[in-house]
Amino acid sequence: MSSLTAKQSPRRNRPGIRAEDWCSWSTPPLEEMDTTLAFQQLIQSRVRSDPTDIEAILQPPESTDEAAWQYEQLRQICLELNSLVTLLEQECTYETCPEMKADEWQYLCAAHPSPQPCCAIDYIMHTLDGATALLNSHRHFPSRVSIPEPSIKQFQNIARRLYRVFAHAWFSHREIFLESEFTNRTV
Amino acid sequence: MDLTARINPGKLSRAMKSADSYAENRRPGSAGPNGRRVNGRPDDLAALELSEEDTVDVEKKGAAGYAGKIWKPKFALRNHLDTVRAVAWHPTELVLFSAGEDSVAKMWDLRQYGNLKGRRPPTDIEPTYTFRGHTAAVTSLAVSFSGGRTVVYTGGADSTVRAWLAPFGEGGRVRESYASYFDTKTKLHTFVGHSNAVWDVKPHPIPHQYSLLASASADGTVKLWSLPDASGAGGYKLKATIRPPSVKVAPTSLDWCPYDLTKIVVGYTDATARVVDVTKVGQDGDGEVLRFSRPDGSDGTPSSQINRLVAHPTTAVCVAGYEDRYLRFLDMTSGSYAHQMVAHLDGVAAVDIHPSGLTVASGGHDYSIRFWDMNTRVCSQEISAHRRKYDEGVWSVAYRPSVYSGWFASGGADAIAKVYTLDA
Ligand SMILES: [Zn+2]
Numbered sequence: 001m002s003s004l005t006a007k008q009s010p011r012r013n014r015p016g017i018r019a020e021d022w023c024s025w026s027t028p029p030l031e032e033m034d035t036t037l038a039f040q041q042l043i044q045s046r047v048r049s050d051p052t053d054i055e056a057i058l059q060p061p062e063s064t065d066e067a068a069w070q071y072e073q074l075r076q077i078c079l080e081l082n083s084l085v086t087l088l089e090q091e092c093t094y095e096t097c098p099e100m101k102a103d104e105w106q107y108l109c110a111a112h113p114s115p116q117p118c119c120a121i122d123y124i125m126h127t128l129d130g131a132t133a134l135l136n137s138h139r140h141f142p143s144r145v146s147i148p149e150p151s152i153k154q155f156q157n158i159a160r161r162l163y164r165v166f167a168h169a170w171f172s173h174r175e176i177f178l179e180s181e182f183t184n185r186t187v
Numbered sequence: 188m189d190l191t192a193r194i195n196p197g198k199l200s201r202a203m204k205s206a207d208s209y210a211e212n213r214r215p216g217s218a219g220p221n222g223r224r225v226n227g228r229p230d231d232l233a234a235l236e237l238s239e240e241d242t243v244d245v246e247k248k249g250a251a252g253y254a255g256k257i258w259k260p261k262f263a264l265r266n267h268l269d270t271v272r273a274v275a276w277h278p279t280e281l282v283l284f285s286a287g288e289d290s291v292a293k294m295w296d297l298r299q300y301g302n303l304k305g306r307r308p309p310t311d312i313e314p315t316y317t318f319r320g321h322t323a324a325v326t327s328l329a330v331s332f333s334g335g336r337t338v339v340y341t342g343g344a345d346s347t348v349r350a351w352l353a354p355f356g357e358g359g360r361v362r363e364s365y366a367s368y369f370d371t372k373t374k375l376h377t378f379v380g381h382s383n384a385v386w387d388v389k390p391h392p393i394p395h396q397y398s399l400l401a402s403a404s405a406d407g408t409v410k411l412w413s414l415p416d417a418s419g420a421g422g423y424k425l426k427a428t429i430r431p432p433s434v435k436v437a438p439t440s441l442d443w444c445p446y447d448l449t450k451i452v453v454g455y456t457d458a459t460a461r462v463v464d465v466t467k468v469g470q471d472g473d474g475e476v477l478r479f480s481r482p483d484g485s486d487g488t489p490s491s492q493i494n495r496l497v498a499h500p501t502t503a504v505c506v507a508g509y510e511d512r513y514l515r516f517l518d519m520t521s522g523s524y525a526h527q528m529v530a531h532l533d534g535v536a537a538v539d540i541h542p543s544g545l546t547v548a549s550g551g552h553d554y555s556i557r558f559w560d561m562n563t564r565v566c567s568q569e570i571s572a573h574r575r576k577y578d579e580g581v582w583s584v585a586y587r588p589s590v591y592s593g594w595f596a597s598g599g600a601d602a603i604a605k606v607y608t609l610d611a
């Protein structure tokens with residue numbers, strides 16, 4: 001290795017880089033990540049190295065705060081859901097899906113003061129917006145490394161609602177769903 | 188990306204089970220990952236030493252800066268799920284826009300919080316709208332307001348530039364949260380033509396006179412697009428392409444020059460910059476009227492590149508932030524560097540100039556924001572603003588565009604957009 005490459009250049013996506021060079025660096029071991037966002041960095045580097053290796057992506061590092069680990073997994077799932085929803089939006093409309101249905105179940109949208117029968121695409125976006133807002137709520141999640149106990153029960157609510165988005169895509173928009181499964185994206 | 192498997196019922200129930208059992212196992216006051224201290228970093232700025240030539244000492248004026256006023260954090264806007272790459276204000280309303288590596292842009296209507304009359308700001312502020320459409324990181328964002336319409340332009344790592352109609356509620360009021368997306372038509376246009384990541388996008392500052400948009404891409408080019416005029420006439424068309432000055436060099440940042448509205452200034456990955464006359468693109472020299480060769484001491488690689496440049500509102504000067512920690516003042520009458528100074532402890536990623544032209548704000552990967560007097564180049568204030576992810580800190584700073592502006596915003600690697608006010 002030449003002395004030029006020996007010096008680690010910063011792990012930074014500088015303006016002007018090509019899309020294929022995005023995050024083209026080696027990820028340091030967790031214990032060297034001196035940042036509150038270490039879990040996010042680790043999860044995203046695993047997703048980048050093999051997005052199909054679910055076991056590896058979900059495997060918590062040893063002696064980990066499990067709630068904080070799951071919190072970051074949920075954030076990453078919401079992040080990735082943005083692109084599924086972007087694809088869905090081209091096909092899932094008020095005309096095709098006036099109700100939020102998955103496998104004959106109809107769901108009311110819980111993003112409103114009282115649940116509403118939003119059309120599927122609104123249900124999906126409201127649900128994703130609601131989950132994103134909850135995960136970003138400073139009141140519920142004041143820190144990304146230590147999750148208050150009462151907030152941990154929110155994980156289940158978030159996961160259940162997000163699951164319906166996948167279910168609707170699976171039952172009503174199979175082609176888009178499969179397309180999204182095989183789309184490899186940056187991050 | 189196999190999302191089903193990630194969230195399949197088996198996995199999910201396992202995750203939930205461990206979430207449940209977590210409650211029992213949790214040790215009180217347990218530390219973060221691997222038990223390391225992760226909250227807060229020592230304040231690097233306290234140890235700031237600037238010894239190089241042409242540098243300016245940070246003079247800690249504190250409350251003495253800005254005639255007794257300093258910038259204080261007011262709101263932390265949390266809703267992006269990854270690094271915030273760009274923040275930009277609405278030209279007239281107290282509305283902020285942000286763009287992130289989570290592939291979305293967001294609109295934050297802050298008018299209801301503009302005057303809190305002593306009340307505490309709310310802990311959680313939700314965006315009024317999320318713009319979905321990009322399929323990769325949104326790197327850049329700019330706002331234009333003309334004929335009563337607010338149009339947001341975004342550039343993305345997916346090679347596209349997009350135009351969006353910002354949704355306001357009835358009569359321009361705050362849009363209701365969780366209103367129907369389906370009924371809200373925001374997608375105006377997708378500009379296809381760049382062949383790699385788009386890194387900057389800027390509509391002409393006088394949109395009702397010049398219906399033009401400029402974009403900079405990792406494909407090496409700057410493209411000029413025509414926009415429909417205020418009456419809706421004309422279309423979205425590619426008008427001209429400005430080729431890179433040499434191979435393997437890409438534009439990183441661009442701005443329109445207020446002193447001559449037919450010119451743009453462009454910064455490149457080899458630390459050079461140039462001024463281009465947009466009416467002469469395609470002719471000899473691609474319309475280049477002025478070239479800034481790379482600065483002394485710069486090696487001309489991306490480790491000394493221009494990250495961000497902003498044209499001064501009243502004089503023929505451009506302020507640029509460089510990856511080698513410098514802020515440089517580019518004299519656009521002569522093509523020389525009027526001043527340069529080490530401004531941060533790490534790369535300078537963000538620059539903006541107050542609409543009055545009197546102060547400059549810079550943001551760096553040392554996580555700090557600094558405010559500089561335009562004439563004396565003395566630092567009047569520093570704020571430790573964002574936490575880092577990888578080796579990234581502050582990515583964007585923006586003064587609210589009003590000469591009396593007392594509002595400021597920043598975006599960073601910690602996925603947060605922050606809003607500051609100038610307070611006594
Ligand atoms: Zn549908």
Ligand SMILES: [Zn+2]
Nearest residue numbers: 109111118126
């Ligand atoms: Zn709804």
